Amino acid sequence: MLTKSQIKLINRLKQKKFRQQEGLFVAEGIKTIKELLNSTLNLHHVYSTESFQLNKGQETIISENELKKISFLKTPNKALAVFEIPKEVDVKANKLIVALDAVRDPGNLGTIIRLCDWFGISDLVCSETTVDCFNPKVIQATMGSITRVNVKYLDLEKFLKENKTEVFGAFMDGENVYKSTLPEKGILVLGNEANGISEAVEALVTKRISIPRFGDLQATESLNVATAGAILLSEFKRS
Amino acid sequence: MLTKSQIKLINRLKQKKFRQQEGLFVAEGIKTIKELLNSTLNLHHVYSTESFQLNKGQETIISENELKKISFLKTPNKALAVFEIPKEVDVKANKLIVALDAVRDPGNLGTIIRLCDWFGISDLVCSETTVDCFNPKVIQATMGSITRVNVKYLDLEKFLKENKTEVFGAFMDGENVYKSTLPEKGILVLGNEANGISEAVEALVTKRISIPRFGDLQATESLNVATAGAILLSEFKRS
Structure with missing residues (x-):
């Protein structure tokens, strides 16, 4: 009852x-x-x-x-x-970590948490403007991965400034990720569904990368943030 | 009015x-x-x-x-x-095409159509059990890519049997995709969200590939079908 x-x-x-x-x-x-x-x-x-x-x-x-x-x-x-809700654990940028800048869709956040789990990324930092990871739709999409990835909400600009490590972000004018040498540690920033990485965070990106587009000129102007994240994490880890 | x-x-x-x-x-x-x-x-x-x-x-x-x-x-x-609804166009397997075996989630299909557009895949064939690409949620998720990718619903087993080309499918026991030599033409099959590729279609797969998992043993057992598709298409195209 x-x-x-x-x-x-x-x-x-x-x-x-x-x-x-x-x-x-x-x-x-x-x-x-x-x-x-x-x-x-x-x-x-x-x-x-x-x-x-x-x-x-x-x-x-x-x-x-x-x-x-x-x-x-x-x-x-x-x-x-x-x-x-478990206590958040502090994050040190002494390995590859993923940072989200205002990702708003619960399904996307859930998929990204699952991706982090797959690729052995133990820490995911999120701007305060990112959707809450304990939103029921996020929990649903993580398929249990939420228990294996530490998700920490924080002031993303402050975090990027304080951690003296390379900050990667995907932009159309970035270096072809298939031809880039990617390190074992650093911070990979993924941006908002509609607006991408914000200007304030973009200013803190130290390495601009891009995923080449193979379609014709008419082709889609962007990838979904979770699929872009999948391709980028795959490139970081495949070496 | x-x-x-x-x-x-x-x-x-x-x-x-x-x-x-x-x-x-x-x-x-x-x-x-x-x-x-x-x-x-x-x-x-x-x-x-x-x-x-x-x-x-x-x-x-x-x-x-x-x-x-x-x-x-x-x-x-x-x-x-x-x-x-436009007329469906017949598909010839003389290039790389993607085949969906009972993908049910509209958001996943929309994301996969957008991915095909990005990677210059002009034809997407779908089993009759795959969600309808003119479902409003699919149209929403494609961001316009539906106009540039020909989506054809058909008897997938029959199609795979008739086209004498390599058929790729991702399985846990497949060859590491990062170490595989991938051709410019063939059919990449992506399976159902819960059950993966069906047994009948699996029997027609000629090359089993896998995306290595980097997390610990406890890690998530599978990737979302759209993120797995993103990584595999990226591998086919990056060469």
Whole structure:
């Protein structure tokens, strides 16, 4: 049985303000919840149509109809869990890290977190204007990778100024990334979906790179930020 | 002024069945509509809060409230246009082409069409189980690239059997793509979001490739299909 106060709490967690206030976030789907249970994250509570074999105080078995009342998805997926938001860990730029400058789409952020996990990037720094990584749509898109990548929100300009390392950014006039020698450490900046890297951050980029376009002149003017990130990380790591 | 029959027609175009019956699809947003107007597509009608300077019979100026009634978006973007679905063009595998095996997510298909455009891939063949490329969410995600990539729905197994060319597919046990010699022509198959490439199509793959994973053992088990496609196309083209 779901209580009114549980329903109210979960619905509040749709909003960043309340997630920060409560220190909690929501994850949905058996597979994602299992990955999160299997990590260092602290569980608050699981609401599920099937038992996860947890301690009594940690899970509530609910009906499909009850799940519909609390799920953020159009097609709820058997279970919803509330976890504690972990403490952010400070980031040192002594390896390759990825920095996001105002990435706004939850699906893009989720895909980028998954990419970082694939390419062994342990730290992702985000401007305060980047979408919250505990947004339910981000959690959904990360497929559990959120437990393996440290995401830190900070003043991106200040961070880039303080870390004396090469800062890479993709621009149309940059050096062909396929012909560039890319180091093992540095910061790769990816920009906003509509506007790219902001002027203030661009001024801090020390190495401008570009992904060559092979289509004709009419071709698309840009790649999606997550696909551009995929190609660039692949180039950094493939050597 | 919008008429009831116009509202009804546009709402029907949310569904594939009616798009095929009417031979029409919907595109939204000034930028996307301008790209489509600038292509070989035939316009049916534009409904817009600002004039596109078209002939009288081709556009209707409407209010923000009227746009809300017909828009498929949560935040309508100034204009909605109806275009004719172009005739599909037959595909010859005498160059590099991309084949999709049951890609279901509209955002992924849109991103892959945009990627094809970027990498100069002029033909994209899709299994009949792949999401419709005239789905409004696909059109939104293509950013106009739909006008420059020929998307052909067909019996994928039959197509792969008939075309005597190398068929590439990504599998965990495939050859490291960073060390493979990749030809200028062939068919690159990308699979379903949850299940990857189907068994029937896998049997027709002649060259198994893989994208190496750099994270630790706990790392994510797969990449999103569009990001994997980005990395593979980049490898085919970078040489």
